[in-house]
Amino acid sequence: MSVEILVGHAGRKSRARLILKLSRAHFLVPGALLYTLGAIVAQLRGWSCPLDRAVFGYCIFFFAHLSVSFSNDYHDRNSDRIAGRTFFSGGSGVLLEHRELEKAALRIAQALLSLSFMAALAFTITYGFSAAFLIFATAGGLLGWFYSAPPLKLSYRGLGEVATALAAGLIMPGMGYFVVAGELDPWFATLSAPLIFYGLYFILTVEIPDFEADRAARKMNIVTRIGVKKASYVSLAASLSGTVLLAALHFLGFAGGNFDLTKLVIISLLPFATAAASLLALMTKGLSAVKQTAMNMSGLIGFLSAGVLVLYFELIFG
Numbered sequence: 001m002s003v004e005i006l007v008g009h010a011g012r013k014s015r016a017r018l019i020l021k022l023s024r025a026h027f028l029v030p031g032a033l034l035y036t037l038g039a040i041v042a043q044l045r046g047w048s049c050p051l052d053r054a055v056f057g058y059c060i061f062f063f064a065h066l067s068v069s070f071s072n073d074y075h076d077r078n079s080d081r082i083a084g085r086t087f088f089s090g091g092s093g094v095l096l097e098h099r100e101l102e103k104a105a106l107r108i109a110q111a112l113l114s115l116s117f118m119a120a121l122a123f124t125i126t127y128g129f130s131a132a133f134l135i136f137a138t139a140g141g142l143l144g145w146f147y148s149a150p151p152l153k154l155s156y157r158g159l160g161e162v163a164t165a166l167a168a169g170l171i172m173p174g175m176g177y178f179v180v181a182g183e184l185d186p187w188f189a190t191l192s193a194p195l196i197f198y199g200l201y202f203i204l205t206v207e208i209p210d211f212e213a214d215r216a217a218r219k220m221n222i223v224t225r226i227g228v229k230k231a232s233y234v235s236l237a238a239s240l241s242g243t244v245l246l247a248a249l250h251f252l253g254f255a256g257g258n259f260d261l262t263k264l265v266i267i268s269l270l271p272f273a274t275a276a277a278s279l280l281a282l283m284t285k286g287l288s289a290v291k292q293t294a295m296n297m298s299g300l301i302g303f304l305s306a307g308v309l310v311l312y313f314e315l316i317f318g
Contacts (some may be wrong), residue, residue: 015101022094022105024069030202031065031172032058033304034195038176040311041191044259049180053127057179060119061172064141067112074105075148079217109145116141133178140171158220161203168199190254194245194268197238198300201271204235205296209289228289232279235296239272258318259311267306274299 035058043049069092077095095102120137123129146152147163154163170192178184207214207223208231215224223231246268250261278295281287287295 018094018098018101019104019108022070022073022092022101022108023066024073024092027069028062028065030168030301030304031061033301033308034168034172035061035176036308037304037311038173038178038188039180040176040308040315041173041188041259042177042180043315044311045181045187046258047181053123054176054179056119056123056126057175060116060123060137061140061175063112063116063119064137064144065172067109067116067141068144068147070105070109070112071145072148074102074109075150075153076217077102079213079219113141113145129182132184136171136178136184137175140167140175143167143171155221156217156219158225160207160219160221161200164203165196165199168202169193169196190249194242194249197242197245198271198303201235201238201242201275201296202300204231204238205293205300207231209293211289229282232275232282232292236272236275236279239268239275239299243268243272258314260314263310263314264307267303267310270303270306271296271299274302 039049039054039057073092073095095105117138120134123137124131124134143163144167147154147160148156152159154160170189173195174184174188174192177188181188204222207221208228211223211228214221222234226234243265246261246265250265254261274295278287278292281295282292
């Protein structure tokens with residue numbers, strides 16, 4: 001094998017690794033958990049769904065969600081130059097060191113968003129769903145795209161938290177619910193209310209380490225407006241609001257089929273506990289933004305993971 005072929009092969013492998021890093025695959029985990037949560041809740045309420053339809057539905061969601069990583073890295077590449085990178089914030093760092101991949105990142109983001117739309121169209125036709133499903137799936141993809149992309153650039157105009165809260169609380173679990181139930185009913189819309197607060201908790205958590213960079217880039221978000229300490233109080237309030245709303249729905253008898261909120265209410269104390277602990281450590285020990293983010297994210301992922309497992313066991317063992 002010639003030297004040129006070896007070099008070319010190594011270059012392709014290196015490019016593939018960089019593209020994989022750009023994808024920030026770990027961000028797909030919360031989304032997958034939220035989709036699964038919505039799908040299981042629909043089944044607990046009595047709806048049934050063949051496995052192929054559930055997987056097809058997730059593919060629509062997967063393409064759109066993955067597109068966000070590439071789109072955000074591309075459109076935030078200038079602000080990311082002054083941001084410190086962490087596991088959950090500051091971008092992947094790939095485009096800062098490899099500017100030759102900028103066009104590739106944009107094209108991949110566009111291609112993934114297009115794939116999501118085409119998959120949603122095929123799904124709607126294949127399973128005889130209403131046009132509402134196609135509209136819902138497309139709206140979710142566009143919301144993720146315009147989080148950082150022009151002309152809307154929601155994260156720069158004070159609407160980033162609203163977009164993320166709606167995406168995490170309504171659209172992500174709503175996709176799973178819609179795919180299984182065949183509709184997005186008022187019952188689920190009510191359940192999404194506490195989940196929206198966890199979406200707010202999430203976005204504030206990942207904004208905190210980017211405080212200085214976002215302020216320099218003139219991003220109008222909650223953290224740049226009121227500072228890390230006050231934003232931490234808002235994050236704590238968001239987690240508490242999620243628990244209070246879940247408990248209120250439970251005591252009001254909000255249920256359906258085999259779905260019961262009791263265990264979710266208890267598990268929801270996880271993000272509240274981590275938010276309280278990180279805020280206390282910030283006030284007394286000067287906890288770093290990176291550690292604060294790690295603590296809060298562990299609580300959120302713990303809540304989603306435990307919630308999915310508990311509901312799955314209820315579904316299987318009833």
